[in-house]
Amino acid sequence: MKPIVAFFLFIACLTPSFAQETEYNLLPFPAQFAGGEGHFSIQNSTQLVYNLKDIRQKQAVLLLADYLKSAAGLTLKTTAWTAAAAKGKNIVFQAHTQKKCGPEGYVLRVFTDRVLVEAETAAGFFYAVQTFLQLLPTDIYSPKKITTQTSWNVPSCDILDKPRFSYRGLQLDVSRHFMPVSFIKKYLDLMALHKLNTFHWHLTDDQGWRIEIKKYPNLTKIGSKRAETLVGQYYQNYPMQFDGKTHEGFYTQAEIRDVVNYAKTKHITIIPEIELPGHALAALAAYPNLSCDPKKTYEVATKWGVFEDVFCPNETTFKVLQDVLTEVITLFPGKYVHIGGDECPKDAWKKSEFCQSLIKKLKLKDEHELQSYFIKRIEKFVNSKGRVIIGWDEILEGGLAPKATVMSWRGVQGGIDAARQKHDVIMTPNEFMYLDHYQGDPNTEPLAIGGYLPLEKIYGYEPVPAELTAAEEKYILGAQANVWTEYMPTPEKVEYMVFPRAVALAELTWMPKGPRNFEDFSYRLKNHLKRLDHVGVNYSRRLFDVTADTQFTGEDQLQVRLEKMDSDSKMYYTTDGSEPTRSSTLYEMPITLKKTTTIRAMTTSGGQLQQTFFIHKAKGKKYTYAAKPTSDAQADKLTDGIVGRSPQSRREWVSLYDQDLDVVVDLGEVKPVSKVKVNFLKVILEKGFPPTSVEIAVSRDGKDFKEAISQPITYELEGPWTLLPAVADFRTSRARYVRIRAKNAGACPPSHPDAGAKTWFALDEIVVE
Known part of the structure; x- marks a missing residue:
């Protein structure tokens, strides 16, 4: 066995052929890794050895046993740890005593005659199993027995692994489009597979209130239903077009508890988000007295955007919100409660005599400080329940609440400012972390909100801003990708927009700080997509896309360079409009065009391109x-x-x-x-x-x-x-x-x-x- 080496030393010498030969297609890649020679072969005689009294080990052992039984048809015996069993040709789980792993780390050593798994916590053992499964053939992820797989070998390796960031998050908005519990659980399964540990559940917004609050039943009776939904992109039609279909749905408290318990088995913490003081139309439709104009009729929003109607900062509102948060806190045992705090127009407050009087009474400067007052009151209440609030970076405006954690979404500056004020920060800038943006050519991609966030851009993101000092960097807890569902009406569309971009998020939040090799990542990802096929994920095949760039080389010539991220596939193309096949021209160098031409290209891994390039007298001219x-x-x-x-x-x-x-x-x-x-x-x-x-x-x-x-x-x-x-x-x-x-x-x-x-x-x- 080779000694463990640092990740960056290993990655420098990792080539696609090496990765393929030894099957080290791990995602996220371990912090420290060394490849070995040979492999460990799992047989029916292999035993799963562990301390029977250690629940941390037992949960991981049963998880591994279940995979091996369902996909491989191997029913492995579980046995108590003894010195003799630990030295046998077995998979051995034991406590790590050298204190090198931390709360989520593990040691995984695969020898030709045994496997050793060590960790300090249940999460560590869980993540060790996730890595072990990725060392096996991809068929291990099949929900049913694979009869064509004759051997279940694990390549030799030596791993000491632990995450860079304690917070590795993925958000899901269910207010714009409701998602069933079955999908929420699948979402959690996929997060766990990639070692993501925090699920941010966006439960309320203008377009729907999705969580049962027993003290205020109208929140779901009225607030969970909208009369219809906007058709097409927000600006697509004038006037706007609507589908005329009611959209509704909410989670009962029993369902919430079930999901929370399910997440716990995956070592995932759920952070609920209850939006305030803005994004409140669904709540105001249910209880107009929470607004600054109770006589006005409010309806659950049928289109997207930001609305002027927000919660009024009066005692009635605070009483209701405190009651709501009390019920929410009983359902979610985690440290955090997300209270939104973003995109709160001040128009209603400016028009309100009560709000203007309150500003004078409290000697506030303006409506921004009134919002800060609102957030601070909510924070004080949440803190009294032993919890901490998280808010979007707008909560910095008017003064940051004393113990608040900030999610920096409008770029990175909010994170920088909060860290300098010694507040914890989660980096989620929309330029790098918004998975509702297009991931490929908008002309060929499904409808999205706009923007452009390709896989490689996410992978290249560094969560810790360079502007921070070493002392300030410690306040960056990690990063999170956000999934806003205005244009994701189904679970299948969510999966398409999230994967494989969430895999890039998983690696960048897990790996040690330093340069990352996207070519190597994309190679490992190709194999990983086979795993996602087994678990039924409708992922995007953007990884296999063909893109084109142009350069002018002469008076009547245009040079077109075709590119692909899938480096080991071959590319064929045509210039006569016909569909390309493996018998078409092999792409080996840029294509020179002398007239307007449509290029169609394909790769052997399934990538495609069809684009017309116009050759005319003004091309390339200044x-x-x-x-x-x-x-x-x-x-x-x-x-x-x-x-x-x-x-x-x-x-x-x-x-x-x-x-x-x-x-x-x-x-x-x-x-x-x-x-x-x-x-x-x-x-x-x-x-x-x-x-x-x-x-x-x-x-x-x-x-x-x-x-x-x-x-x-x-x-x-x-x-x-x-x-x-x-x-x-x-x-x-x-x-x-x-x-x-x-x-x-x-x-x-x-x-x-x-x-x-x-x-x-x-x-x-x-x-x-």
């Missing part, structure tokens, strides 16, 4: 603005040969806010120009109005421009978002310069929900033929 846009106007976005395909993929578009467009493209020399085309976006509900007029003109000298088209773009205000083209036909003109001017709509019309607000428009790819 352009200048008369007035530089204030938004995302990248230097080459309008002439990169990639045409924006839909409103969902904003990365392909240039947006201008509250300003007109005046851009000139330099073709480099005078040449024939027959046509100029450009697309604009129509996203009315998002204040994205097409320009009121577009002027396209050409010039030989850049001074004297010949006007080709100057007219408004016509469209229907109502309807779905779409692309609207502007085309100028020059027939036989010759020019070096092409100018496009577009007039911003200025302000939303009176009929718009944001009447009078400033508008924006977006365009992409100035195509010159």
Whole structure:
């Protein structure tokens, strides 16, 4: 047996062929690891040896025995630990006495003649079994006996493992879309498989109250039901469209207790979230007296977003919330209660005579300090019950509650500020940790809220901000990924959005600090996906995607470079529109195009790509603005040969806010120009109005421009978002310069929900033929 080596030393020499040969496809990868020679073979004669009086060991032994029986058909005998049994060809569990493992760590040593498992706690033994299972063939995860697997061998290795962070969290929002208990348990199973130890259960919001509170039955009788649900993406249709179907569901207290107990067997702590003082519409629909305007009629929200109606900071509200939290605390035995604290508009408080009087009475500066007062009162009550509150980073505004833990979601600054104030922090910045964002090309992915968070970006995230000192770093408890379900109506969609990105979260929160090798991670992940197949996970195959990048190499040439994360698969492609097969051209070098072409590509692991690349006279040419846009106007976005395909993929578009467009493209020399085309976006509900007029003109000298088209773009205000083209036909003109001017709509019309607000428009790819 080789001695244990540090992870980073091992990972530097780990190659895909080595990993495949010895089957060390572990996720998350251990803190310290050494590979060995040979393997341990599990037979019916193998015994599971442990201290029969140690419940910590017994639970882990029974878990392993169950897997071996159901998938491998091996019924292993359990026997008491003795010196003789410990030296036999057995799997031996025993207490770790050297104090090197910590509360969740373990030692796992696989010899050719025995296996040794050591830990200090039940969690340590549990995680040791999770690693042991990953050393076995992936068929061990099958829910039924695998008859085709003839041997159950475990490769020799030496592991001393423990997590970097004590908090390794995964959240699930069940307010926007209710998820059944059976799925919650499956979610917990998947968390445990990846050594994630905290489940943040978002139970209340504007769109639904999902937890039974016996003292206030209307919270579920009324608050758990919404009349209908928004159809499509939030800004997709103007006016909004709804499905006309009631959406409802809540968890009884008996179901909550069952889930909490189930999580305990997986060594997972559940943190309930009861949103306050904002995101309260479902509660106000049930009890209007909790608002600042009790005479108003409230309804459970049928669309997404942030609403002005929030809890009123009066004694009635505090009494009800304290009663609610009392029942919640009896159901969840963990240390934390999450109270939200985010996205609380102050409009209702500004209009309320009571709130304004309260601000004066308490000598508060403004409504932000009123929110701080609200949070601090709730914290004091929660603390009196022996618990600690967690809140989103908005609870920093107006003054942080004395003992609060902060979840930093609006970037990392909230975490930095809280740590410097000596408060515990959980890092969950939306740029890296929001699994409701697209993980691939929005044009081919299922509908999501927006954004772009590929697997490799999560994997590269470092939870401890570099700005913190060594003394401040200790306040970073760990990281959490969040799963907001506005666009996840089913468990299958949740699984697709969460996995395998949650696997990356698991590794980055478990591994020691230091560089991480994404190529190695993705190789191990390929094998791991077979495990997820066995347990029935509808994961995304984004790992096998093919992506394209472009580079201009000549006057009429575009070089397209195809890339894939799956490094050991082969890629084939076509340029004639036909479907690629293994008989198509093998991709070995960038593809040079001389005309507009659709490339279709496939990998032997199932990856696909279909994308059209436009070859035209303006491709790769420089352009200048008369007035530089204030938004995302990248230097080459309008002439990169990639045409924006839909409103969902904003990365392909240039947006201008509250300003007109005046851009000139330099073709480099005078040449024939027959046509100029450009697309604009129509996203009315998002204040994205097409320009009121577009002027396209050409010039030989850049001074004297010949006007080709100057007219408004016509469209229907109502309807779905779409692309609207502007085309100028020059027939036989010759020019070096092409100018496009577009007039911003200025302000939303009176009929718009944001009447009078400033508008924006977006365009992409100035195509010159």
